[in-house]
Amino acid sequence: MEKIYSILVPVDGSNHSRRALGYAVNLAEACQAKIILLHVVAIGTEASALEQVSVGGFISDDMKEAGRNILKEALALVPLAIEKKAVLEIGEPAEVIADFCQKNHCDLVVMGSRGRGSIKQLLMGSVSSAVLSQLQYPVLVVK
Numbered sequence: 001m002e003k004i005y006s007i008l009v010p011v012d013g014s015n016h017s018r019r020a021l022g023y024a025v026n027l028a029e030a031c032q033a034k035i036i037l038l039h040v041v042a043i044g045t046e047a048s049a050l051e052q053v054s055v056g057g058f059i060s061d062d063m064k065e066a067g068r069n070i071l072k073e074a075l076a077l078v079p080l081a082i083e084k085k086a087v088l089e090i091g092e093p094a095e096v097i098a099d100f101c102q103k104n105h106c107d108l109v110v111m112g113s114r115g116r117g118s119i120k121q122l123l124m125g126s127v128s129s130a131v132l133s134q135l136q137y138p139v140l141v142v143k
Contacts, residue, residue, distance in 0.1 A: 004031040008106040010038045010097050010127075013070040016112025020142040021077055024110040033107070034083040037074045038100055039067045040093040064088065094130030101137055109139045 009024045011017045021037075028035050041063050071086040078084045089096045101109055111128050128141050 002107065004033045004107045006034045006036055006104070006106045006108075008036045008038060008097070008101050008104070008109045009074070010040065010093070010109070010111045010131075011070055011074040012039065012093075012112075013073070014112055014114065016114050016142065017074075018077070018112075020110050020112040020140075021074055023140065023142050025078055025082065027108070027110065028082045029079070034085070035078055036104065036106065037071055037078075037084065037086045038097060039070050039074075039086075039088050040096045041067045041088065041090045042093050043090065093127045094134065097127070097131050098134040101135060106137060109135065109137060111139065111141060113141050113143045 004027065007024045007028055009017075009021050011021060021035075024035055027033065043063075067088045071088060075084060075086055087100070089100065097109070097111075100106075109131065111131065113128055128139075132139050132141065
């Protein structure tokens with residue numbers, strides 16, 4: 001088994017992402033790994049089509065602030081002894097997560113099986129399913 005140095009944890013404020021963070025904390029403690037918390041402001045789900053057209057794709061300060069609050073809450077759940085970093089990105093969540101993981105050479109992604117999104121698939125959420133299909137890195141999906 002390869003050594004785990006960094007664990008990417010996409011967070012969206014849902015119960016599933018909080019559970020995933022709990023698993024990531026346990027793994028980080030065992031492996032002495034760093035946790036990278038990533039929240040993606042998804043304009044496609046956070047703003048209606050009319051709002052997107054009217055603002056030209058602009059992300060409001062309220063949307064960014066909501067994302068920062070989600071990251072702040074998640075950071076509070078990570079013990080002080082674990083090295084951690086929080087990142088706010090904008091875009092389509094599955095693509096941003098996969099791209100971020102590849103660019104930052106994360107060793108493991110730990111994410112919830114479903115988030116706050118309204119679209120649900122039979123076995124797992126659309127974002128976790130898309131990340132699984134796009135990444136060649138190990139992904140732990142937590143129910």
